[in-house]
Amino acid sequence: MQQNSSLAYIALGANKGDRAKALRKAVYLLHRQAGISVQRASPVYETKAHTLSPDDVHPPFLNAVVEINTALTAQELLGVCQVIEAQLGRLRTRRWEPRVLDLDLIMYGQIHLATDALQVPHPRMAQRRFVLQPLADLAPDSYVPAPFDATVETLLAKTKDGDEPQRTSVRLWKE
DSSP states (O other), rough: OOOOOOEEEEEEESSSSSSHHHHHHHHHHHHSTTTEEEEEEEOOOEEOOOOSSSOOOOOOEEEEEEEEEEESSSSHHHHHHHHHHHHOOOOOOTTTTTOOEEEEEEEETTEEOOOOSSSEEEEGGGGGGGHHHHHHHHHHHEEEETTOOOHHHHHHHHHOOOOTTTOOOEOOOOO
16 A cells, blocks of 8 residues: 555446445445545436447446545555445446446546556546546546546547447436
8 A cells, every 4th residue: 555645536337226325335335445535426427328239228327426535556446446346246247238336446646557457547538428527526627647638627528428339418317
C-alpha cells in the first residue's frame, strides 16, 4: 500500500436483481474497506444495456460514479473492486451479459497506466455517456490524462449518445 492518498473515481453499474440495493451495498463496502474513503456519489442514472446484437435484449442498467480518496495503489483498488463484485454475486462468463454489479476504476489521480490487467483512465470512458454523465456531476472540470487529454465536461460534450454496439440513452433515475 502506498503512503499518500489519491483521488479516484469508480463507475458502478447493475442490471440484474435489485439494482439500487447492489449500488448502495457496493458504496458501503467500498467505504468500509481499509485505505478507501468514499467522498461523494453522483446521482443514479438508468441506461439501456449494451448487447451483442439488437435481438439480445437485457434489462436496463442503473449507473453512478463515486469519488474516493484512497491510500491503495491502482492495482490494489482494482483488486478490491473485483472482490466486492464477487461478494455481491458477479460472475464473469461473457461480455455485455446482465450483471449484479460492475465496478470500473475510471480515473486514478492524474496517472496514465496501461498494463494487461488495468488501464487508467478507463480506455472506453470517452465512448460511454453512462460513465461521463455521472462523472461530470461530480467533477466536470477534472482533467482526464492521456490518451484523452481533456476535461470530463469536454469529453461528455463530444460523446455521441448512440455508439456501437447499440444506442444508449442516459436518464436520471428516480427510486
